[in-house]
Structure formats: structure tokens, C-alpha cells
Amino acid sequence: MEIRKVGVVGLGTMGAGIAQISVESGLETIGREVAPELGERGRATIERYLARGVEKGRLSEGDRDTALGRLTLTTDLADLADCDLVIEAALEELELKREIFAELDRITRPDAILATNTSALSVSEIAEATERPQRVVGMHFFNPAPVLPLVEIVRGRESSEEAVDAAYAWAERAGKQPVRCNDTPGFIVNRILIPLLNDCVRVLDEAGVEPEAMDKAMTNGAGWPLGPCALIDLIGIDVHVYASAALHGKLGEERMAPPERLVRMQQEGTLGRKSGRGFYEY
Ligand SMILES: NC(=O)c1ccc[n+]([C@@H]2O[C@H](COP(=O)([O-])OP(=O)(O)OC[C@H]3O[C@@H](n4cnc5c(N)ncnc54)[C@H](O)[C@@H]3O)[C@@H](O)[C@H]2O)c1
Incomplete structure (x- = not known):
């Protein structure tokens, strides 16, 4: 199946990045937001990223302008009617996503593929809101989406191999490194990384280790490119606590529950890079 036009629902942190990947891969892309501003x-975010690409010599000014010219904006979901692939990146709320998918099901062609970028919800439960669960898949990007190559292509209970393969092929064509997996809590990377990062945080208190020392230990002893405390600051303490709680709720393993120290930081508004302070000052 050839994908010629892509719709992106929500141009927040993830949606803007996904729309950028799409326009840079040469496809006409329509982004839908709830309000014009x-x-x-979202468009300004993409412009900023592309401008940085020009500064670094990664793309020419002409390429930047051509890419930006492929992006159109709308507030009306119905304008996504002629898309071959729609990627949803709205808030992480099951009911909201189900409403969006039911509406996309009504307006898009029956063979269009509908994908969700959910991190912690069930792709299958979102797909059940449609009459075409076989055309619904997960496409889980990592933040920042234009930079991190991985896309987890998630098979819902009823996803067809054809839809999974089409999503995989699209991601590969866009220069990403897709991998396929079943619809299980945390998919691949978060299922492993969340409890591991929580262990690191618990060891800070248990073993009396400062964040700098922990990061020094894991970069020098385990070969991590970035220490766990620096990584959690980058992810955002609030995002990590939320994802931990979601995984813990589904799988019930104690290591998955957010460590007390992170919950305290979240309550104090110490959220990592985005708030200027986390384990480190920024
Ligand atoms: N931030 C990450 O690190 C990350 C990584 C992978 C996946 N995700 C997933 O991507 C999705 C989006 O996350 P984000 O970080 O980009 O969030 P965000 O808050 O930056 O963006 C959310 C988007 O949802 C839109 N929205 C709000 N209310 C809406 C409504 N009623 N109807 C339709 N759209 C509405 C917002 O306008 C915004 O565009 C979530 O499902 C999240 O779990 C996030």
C-alpha cells in the first residue's frame, strides 16, 4: 500500500516532531490542532528545528522551504479525509483517543491506516472504537522524534500484517529504525527502561550515592551514553512518574512503582531540564 498523504492529530511535543519527519520524508502532511494558535x-517548532538543520549543514535552505511547504494546518478533523496514514499524538487519555479514532474511522477511506503514538495505553482498546481494528496499529516514537531513530510498530490484537508492514515501511522510508512488537504494557523500551531507571533512583538512597556519582558509575561501568539521573532530567520527572505509575498499574511489579524521591520532586515542581532544575541545575 502506498502512503502519499499523512495526517497528524495533535502538534504538541510529539506531533510536531512526527509531522516534521513526514514533511522531511517528502510527503504532503496535514496537522490538526484544537485551536489555530x-x-x-506546532509549525513554529518545526521551523525552528529545520532552521537548526540548515545551520548545521544537514539540509539546504531550499530543502527547508520545500519541507515546510508540504505542511498544512487545520482545526477540522474532517480535513484529514484523504490521508492514507493518520498518526494520532493527542493527550494520553483513553476516552479522548477513542473519540478521535471513532471520528477518523467515519471520515477516512476504509483502507487508510490509523496509528496511535500512545506510550502506555492499549492499542487494541483504542482500535475497538473503530470498525476497522485490522487497520489500526501503534507507532510509538521517542522524544525528540526527529532525532531519535526508533519507532516501535505495535500490533494490536486485530492489526493485519499488511497494516503493520505498511507502517513499518513508512517509518523506514522516513529514515527511522522501526521494530515490530505486540501490544503489551510499555512495549519494548519503556517496559525495560522504566524499572531500570527506578532501580537507579532507589540505589541513590540505599547506597548513599550522589546523582553525579551514579551517572559516573553507569557511564563508566555499564557504558551508558548518558547517566540515569541526566536521562530522567531529560525525560522530565513528571513524565517518568506518570509512565511508571501506568506500568505499575498494569503489571504490578514493585520496581515499576514511581520511587518516593521522584514523587517528591514532582510535587515540588522540580521537573528536570524543562523546569530548570531536576537532579541537576540547568
Ligand atoms: N512526550 C514524550 O516523551 C512522549 C513519547 C512518546 C509518546 N508520547 C505520547 O504522545 C502523545 C502526545 O504526547 P505529547 O508529549 O506530545 O503531549 P503534548 O501535551 O505536548 O501534546 C498533546 C496534544 O494533544 C492536543 N489536545 C489537547 N486536547 C485535545 C483534545 N480534546 N482533542 C484533540 N487533541 C487535543 C494538544 O493540543 C496537543 O497538541 C501521548 O499519547 C503521549 O503518551 C509522548
């Missing part, structure tokens, strides 16, 4: 903010 939010759409413009």
Missing part, C-alpha cells in the same frame, strides 16, 4: 505553535 496551537497549530501555528
Whole structure:
């Protein structure tokens, strides 16, 4: 199946990055936001990233302009009617996503592929809101989406191999490194990384280790490119606590529950890079 036009629902942190990947891969892309100013903010984010690409010599000014010219904005979901692939990156709320998928099911062609970028919800439960669960898949990007190559292509209970393969092929064509997996809590990377990062945080208190020393230990002893405390600061303490709680809720393993220290940091508004302070000062 050939994908010629892509729709992106939500141009927040992830959606703007996904739309950028799509326009840079040469496809006409339509981004839908709930208000025009939010759409413009998404476009400005993409412009900023592309400008940085020009500065670094990664793309020419002409390429940048051509890529930006492929992006259109709308507030009306119905404008996504002629898309071959729609990637949803709205808030992480099951009911909201189900409403969006039911609406996309009504307006898009029956063979269009509908994908969700959910991190912690069930792809299958989202797919059940449609009459075409076989055309629904997960496409889980990592933040920042234009930079991190991995995309987890998630098979819902009823996803067809054809839809999974089409999503995989699209991601590969866009220069990503896709991998396929079943619809299980945390998929691949978060299922492993969340409890591991929580262990690192618990060891800070148990073993009396400062964050700098922990990061020194894991970069020098385990070969991590970035220490766990620096990584959690980058992810955002709030995002990590939320993801931990979601995984713990589904799988019940104690290591998955957010460590007390992180919950305290979240309550104090010490959220990592985005708030200027986490384990480190920024
Ligand atoms: N941030 C990450 O690190 C990350 C990584 C992978 C996946 N995700 C997933 O991506 C999705 C989006 O996350 P984000 O970090 O980009 O969030 P965000 O808050 O930056 O963006 C959320 C988007 O949802 C839109 N929205 C709000 N209310 C809406 C409504 N009623 N109807 C439709 N859209 C609405 C917002 O306008 C915004 O565009 C979530 O499912 C999240 O779990 C996030």
C-alpha cells in the first residue's frame, strides 16, 4: 500500500516532531490542532528545528522551504479525509483517543491506516472504537522524534500484517529504525527502561550515592551514553512518574512503582531540564 498523504492529530511535543519527519520524508502532511494558535505553535517548532538543520549543514535552505511547504494546518478533523496514514499524538487519555479514532474511522477511506503514538495505553482498546481494528496499529516514537531513530510498530490484537508492514515501511522510508512488537504494557523500551531507571533512583538512597556519582558509575561501568539521573532530567520527572505509575498499574511489579524521591520532586515542581532544575541545575 502506498502512503502519499499523512495526517497528524495533535502538534504538541510529539506531533510536531512526527509531522516534521513526514514533511522531511517528502510527503504532503496535514496537522490538526484544537485551536489555530496551537497549530501555528506546532509549525513554529518545526521551523525552528529545520532552521537548526540548515545551520548545521544537514539540509539546504531550499530543502527547508520545500519541507515546510508540504505542511498544512487545520482545526477540522474532517480535513484529514484523504490521508492514507493518520498518526494520532493527542493527550494520553483513553476516552479522548477513542473519540478521535471513532471520528477518523467515519471520515477516512476504509483502507487508510490509523496509528496511535500512545506510550502506555492499549492499542487494541483504542482500535475497538473503530470498525476497522485490522487497520489500526501503534507507532510509538521517542522524544525528540526527529532525532531519535526508533519507532516501535505495535500490533494490536486485530492489526493485519499488511497494516503493520505498511507502517513499518513508512517509518523506514522516513529514515527511522522501526521494530515490530505486540501490544503489551510499555512495549519494548519503556517496559525495560522504566524499572531500570527506578532501580537507579532507589540505589541513590540505599547506597548513599550522589546523582553525579551514579551517572559516573553507569557511564563508566555499564557504558551508558548518558547517566540515569541526566536521562530522567531529560525525560522530565513528571513524565517518568506518570509512565511508571501506568506500568505499575498494569503489571504490578514493585520496581515499576514511581520511587518516593521522584514523587517528591514532582510535587515540588522540580521537573528536570524543562523546569530548570531536576537532579541537576540547568
Ligand atoms: N512526550 C514524550 O516523551 C512522549 C513519547 C512518546 C509518546 N508520547 C505520547 O504522545 C502523545 C502526545 O504526547 P505529547 O508529549 O506530545 O503531549 P503534548 O501535551 O505536548 O501534546 C498533546 C496534544 O494533544 C492536543 N489536545 C489537547 N486536547 C485535545 C483534545 N480534546 N482533542 C484533540 N487533541 C487535543 C494538544 O493540543 C496537543 O497538541 C501521548 O499519547 C503521549 O503518551 C509522548
